[in-house]
Amino acid sequence: MATKINPGFSKELKKYGAVNMNACYNCGTCTAVCSLSTTDDSFPREMVRYSALGLEEDIKSSLKPWECYYCGECTANCPQTANPGELMMSLRRWLTAQYDWTGLSGLLYRSLSSTIAALLLVLAGVLLFANSVDFNAERMLHIGHYFEMTAIGAVLLVIFLPNLLRMWYFTIVKPKVKAPFKNYVTALSDLLVHMFTQKRYKECDGDVHFRWLEHFVLVIAYLSLLFTTVFLNWFGSQSIFVIVLGYVESFLIFVVTIDFVGSRIKKNKSLNQFSQPSDWLFVIWLLLMGVTAFLVRLFIDLGLIETQQWMYIIHLTVLAQWALIIVPFGKWTHFLYRSFAMYFLKIKSMQ
Amino acid sequence: MKERLGVYICHCGGNISDYVDVEKVRAAIEHEEGVVFAKTTMFACSDTNQTDMVQDIHEHNLDGVIVASCSPKLHLTTFRNVTERGDLNKYTYVHANIREQASWAHSDDKLGATEKAIHLVKAAIAKSRYADPLFPNQFEAEKTIAVIGGGIAGMKAALSLAEKKSNVILIEKGNRLGGHTAEWGSLFMTDEKGFELTTRIENDLRKYNNVTILTGEEVIDTKGSIGNFELKIRRQPQKEDDPMEIMELHVGSIVVATGYDHYLPKQGEYGFGTNETVITLPEFKQLVDKSTSKSLEFKGKKINNIAYVYCVGSRQSEGENTYCSRFCCTSVIHTAIEAKKKFKGIQNIHLTRGIRTYGKQELLYAESLQMGDVYLEFDEHTLPEIHTEDKKTVVTVKDILSAGKEMEMEVDLVVLVTGMVPRADQSIGSMLKLPKGRDRFFNEIHMKLRPVETVIDGVTIAGTCQGPKNISESVNSALSAATKSFSYISKGTLETEPIIAKIDQDACSWCDKCSNACPFDAIEQIEMGGRTVASVNPIVCKGCGMCTPVCPVDAINLIGYTSEEIMSMIDALA
Numbered sequence: 001m002a003t004k005i006n007p008g009f010s011k012e013l014k015k016y017g018a019v020n021m022n023a024c025y026n027c028g029t030c031t032a033v034c035s036l037s038t039t040d041d042s043f044p045r046e047m048v049r050y051s052a053l054g055l056e057e058d059i060k061s062s063l064k065p066w067e068c069y070y071c072g073e074c075t076a077n078c079p080q081t082a083n084p085g086e087l088m089m090s091l092r093r094w095l096t097a098q099y100d101w102t103g104l105s106g107l108l109y110r111s112l113s114s115t116i117a118a119l120l121l122v123l124a125g126v127l128l129f130a131n132s133v134d135f136n137a138e139r140m141l142h143i144g145h146y147f148e149m150t151a152i153g154a155v156l157l158v159i160f161l162p163n164l165l166r167m168w169y170f171t172i173v174k175p176k177v178k179a180p181f182k183n184y185v186t187a188l189s190d191l192l193v194h195m196f197t198q199k200r201y202k203e204c205d206g207d208v209h210f211r212w213l214e215h216f217v218l219v220i221a222y223l224s225l226l227f228t229t230v231f232l233n234w235f236g237s238q239s240i241f242v243i244v245l246g247y248v249e250s251f252l253i254f255v256v257t258i259d260f261v262g263s264r265i266k267k268n269k270s271l272n273q274f275s276q277p278s279d280w281l282f283v284i285w286l287l288l289m290g291v292t293a294f295l296v297r298l299f300i301d302l303g304l305i306e307t308q309q310w311m312y313i314i315h316l317t318v319l320a321q322w323a324l325i326i327v328p329f330g331k332w333t334h335f336l337y338r339s340f341a342m343y344f345l346k347i348k349s350m351q
Numbered sequence: 352m353k354e355r356l357g358v359y360i361c362h363c364g365g366n367i368s369d370y371v372d373v374e375k376v377r378a379a380i381e382h383e384e385g386v387v388f389a390k391t392t393m394f395a396c397s398d399t400n401q402t403d404m405v406q407d408i409h410e411h412n413l414d415g416v417i418v419a420s421c422s423p424k425l426h427l428t429t430f431r432n433v434t435e436r437g438d439l440n441k442y443t444y445v446h447a448n449i450r451e452q453a454s455w456a457h458s459d460d461k462l463g464a465t466e467k468a469i470h471l472v473k474a475a476i477a478k479s480r481y482a483d484p485l486f487p488n489q490f491e492a493e494k495t496i497a498v499i500g501g502g503i504a505g506m507k508a509a510l511s512l513a514e515k516k517s518n519v520i521l522i523e524k525g526n527r528l529g530g531h532t533a534e535w536g537s538l539f540m541t542d543e544k545g546f547e548l549t550t551r552i553e554n555d556l557r558k559y560n561n562v563t564i565l566t567g568e569e570v571i572d573t574k575g576s577i578g579n580f581e582l583k584i585r586r587q588p589q590k591e592d593d594p595m596e597i598m599e600l601h602v603g604s605i606v607v608a609t610g611y612d613h614y615l616p617k618q619g620e621y622g623f624g625t626n627e628t629v630i631t632l633p634e635f636k637q638l639v640d641k642s643t644s645k646s647l648e649f650k651g652k653k654i655n656n657i658a659y660v661y662c663v664g665s666r667q668s669e670g671e672n673t674y675c676s677r678f679c680c681t682s683v684i685h686t687a688i689e690a691k692k693k694f695k696g697i698q699n700i701h702l703t704r705g706i707r708t709y710g711k712q713e714l715l716y717a718e719s720l721q722m723g724d725v726y727l728e729f730d731e732h733t734l735p736e737i738h739t740e741d742k743k744t745v746v747t748v749k750d751i752l753s754a755g756k757e758m759e760m761e762v763d764l765v766v767l768v769t770g771m772v773p774r775a776d777q778s779i780g781s782m783l784k785l786p787k788g789r790d791r792f793f794n795e796i797h798m799k800l801r802p803v804e805t806v807i808d809g810v811t812i813a814g815t816c817q818g819p820k821n822i823s824e825s826v827n828s829a830l831s832a833a834t835k836s837f838s839y840i841s842k843g844t845l846e847t848e849p850i851i852a853k854i855d856q857d858a859c860s861w862c863d864k865c866s867n868a869c870p871f872d873a874i875e876q877i878e879m880g881g882r883t884v885a886s887v888n889p890i891v892c893k894g895c896g897m898c899t900p901v902c903p904v905d906a907i908n909l910i911g912y913t914s915e916e917i918m919s920m921i922d923a924l925a
Contacts, residue, residue, distance in 0.1 A: 001757075002747050002757040002758060002759035003756060003757065003758055003759060004758075004759050004760065004761075005700070005725065005727075005758050005759070005760050007698050007700065007723065007725045008698070010723060011723075020721075022720050022721055022722075022723050022724075023717065023720050023721055024720070025706075025716075025720065025726075026728075026752045046753075046754075049752055049753050050753070052725060053725060053727075053750075053753065053758065055753075080717075080720075
């Protein structure tokens with residue numbers, strides 16, 4: 001069965017951040033220089049080709065966009081400046097939108113004004129909530145803590161679970177990959193290893209692995225801070241251990257994200273050349289999360305929070321925007337999809 | 352009979368002396384009859400040795416010189432010129448090749464090589480004794496040049512000759528100048544329209560008094576040879592009752608610029624002739640050029656998706672056109688871009704066999720990619736297929752850039768990118784006996800060294816009658832051909848080599864064996880004193896010697912290689 005081509009697809013991809021991919025003349029330099037591409041599993045040229053021809057089904061069933069960690073070597077070596085690295089990045093955004101059953105991901109990626117509207121909407125919600133409890137710091141902290149737990153659970157059940165099932169359907173079921181249940185169990189270790197170490201990232205980060213290390217520290221610090229605030233109730237805790245742990249974690253998040261934001265401003269690496277609104281949103285909100293959480297706890301420790309409630313309102317706004325927009329529909333999802341892509345790849349390879 | 356000969360034996364650095372004992376050769380021949388002196392020299396061709404040779408000729412009052420060195424292809428002319436500077440007739444100089452024929456050929460056998468060298472030099476001395484002074488043949492040449500074909504190449508050749516103040520007759524069979532170029536719409540890289548370009552050149556041409564432009568006139572017969580060609584021209588009757596007008600022209604040289612034909616796809620080739628949405632590149636160019644509406648329409652239907660199938664009639668694996676037509680990749684991409692810019696909603700899909708937009712034309716390919724044109728690639732074994740589904744034209748192709756995956760596209764128009772083929776009308780070539788290459792276009796003598804000359808002296812070829820070319824390449828070859836043709840006759844006289852066949856007409860009794868053997872048609876039958884005898888046209892004869900051995904009465908001698916000379920050489924070698 002012949003595949004129908006759709007040249008108009010490249011226009012659609014441009015909305016997800018693809019830059020100049022039409023310049024590609026298929027020399028294959030990108031694939032040759034890629035440190036992760038292998039003979040059996042080669043990219044990014046194939047993905048550039050599929051994108052130019054608009055083979056949406058083939059892209060949708062492919063895990064290759066997730067195999068790329070954007071070291072930028074392909075873009076740096078491309079003789080046509082077709083920017084294969086950024087194409088892979090935009091394919092990840094496009095795939096995220098495809099996996100998302102609500103369609104909100106796609107909307108937010110394509111339209112900056114929708115994103116701003118959503119952020120303002122959440123801000124309004126937080127202010128309404130604060131007003132309803134008369135800006136009482138203690139009550140806000142109390143309800144805020146429950147909000148965190150509820151949000152995590154809801155996003156997990158309502159958004160992530162169906163989306164991961166969709167991803168599984170597109171990449172395993174539809175292409176008719178036969179995998180016995182046993183393989184799903186055996187491959188679980190791969191899922192966890194990739195989720196918490198991003199070890200593949202190391203292979204495309206030169207000899208020093210500094211970028212990987214930064215990223216690794218950020219992931220661990222972020223996850224622990226999440227655990228510390230939600231399950232150890234950092235803001236309510238009296239334990240000196242928990243309090244110091246929270247300070248350290250939020251400080252680490254601040255340090256790494258400030259470097260990330262700096263790189264994106266300086267555009268000193270090819271992966272930073274074409275930052276999309278979704279990229280800015282992700283790093284800046286992560287930075288704000290670290291800073292505001294740190295300050296809230298500091299205000300508590302200095303006994304200021306009762307009079308300076310605005311500090312917590314800011315933190316809660318950032319937190320709610322993060323939990324309701326960026327986590328379920330934005331760049332945060334790459335944490336899940338990348339790990340699951342590795343998991344599905346392992347399952348595919350076990351046949 | 353030469354009696355005072357000087358012999359030089361060259362070391363050629365060590366190329367000769369490493370294997371041939373040059374001193375021994377010198378000793379072996381220095382007492383040969385007539386040899387005044389024999390010398391060895393490190394490099395016979397060096398400036399100092401050349402000066403010494405001129406001095407020796409005067410000092411020893413030599414009447415013959417022999418150099419034993421490399422191949423005559425390399426230095427025959429060099430030493431002929433040296434003897435001329437020594438006031439000898441240059442054709443009395445004799446060359447012996449003891450490098451290619453002795454030292455290099457027998458590097459494993461030094462004694463044998465030396466022995467052979469001695470014999471070769473002795474043979475050269477023997478020839479030298481009989482070497483008569485010869486003089487180049489000189490002829491009057493017509494100072495007019497005919498350019499056959501009034502396309503871009505012919506016009507440019509004529510213009511170039513006009514600027515050189517030569518008389519030019521530009522002969523075009525059709526009723527207007529400009530050829531195929533005038534039919535094209537806008538051209539890469541200037542975006543000038545084809546007819547604008549040809550009109551501009553035509554206007555330039557018409558400013559010259561020394562240019563005669565004949566349109567609607569056809570060459571029907573040619574006679575003669577370089578310097579004196581006779582062309583018979585027939586005026587195409589304008590009306591049915593018009594009398595046939597025939598005129599004769601005398602020219603010194605001819606530039607052939609008869610151009611090409613468009614390849615016409617066979618009935619059913621990629622749906623040509625059976626599917627009405629399938630057209631050729633020239634038709635598409637016309638369509639884009641002539642349409643003035645905002646969207647492109649063909650046969651009343653709006654055109655959005657266009658598939659271009661490349662290399663139709665070129666680079667065939669089965670079929671006779673194995674060559675690349677050179678211009679089509681650039682032409683089609685240029686037109687596709689033009690269509691996209693001019694009309695709304697055009698999506699170009701190119702099905703190629705690899706893009707050959709060489710040189711600056713690559714910019715066009717880059718622009719087309721940037722504009723979102725899609726390129727798929729196939730090879731000669733898996734050609735695209737075109738069929739109709741629900742009254743829609745569907746193209747399928749196995750794209751080798753996507754690992755051979757079969758792709759399908761619905762299109763509104765299929766453009767067959769057709770190339771160039773040789774003219775169906777080959778009459779000019781047959782009349783002038785121009786040889787053709789494997790691709791059936793006219794053949795030059797040497798692609799790089801003599802790119803516009805043909806084996807027929809005085810006839811040069813320009814433009815696409817020689818093979819596919821784009822406009823600028825055609826113009827380049829036209830300028831080159833014009834200059835070459837001009838150089839033949841610019842002096843008004845022609846000189847040809849004196850080494851040609853000579854017939855002893857008293858001995859000849861015309862049996863036609865020699866004229867049959869002659870590859871250049873240089874021997875003709877004449878009446879002399881009531882007898883029919885053979886006669887050599889000295890302008891056409893190349894001195895190849897094919898006629899000499901076939902003569903049953905031994906009436907033919909090759910000047911410079913007479914029986915006397917050759918027999919004495921054989922005696923010396925024995």
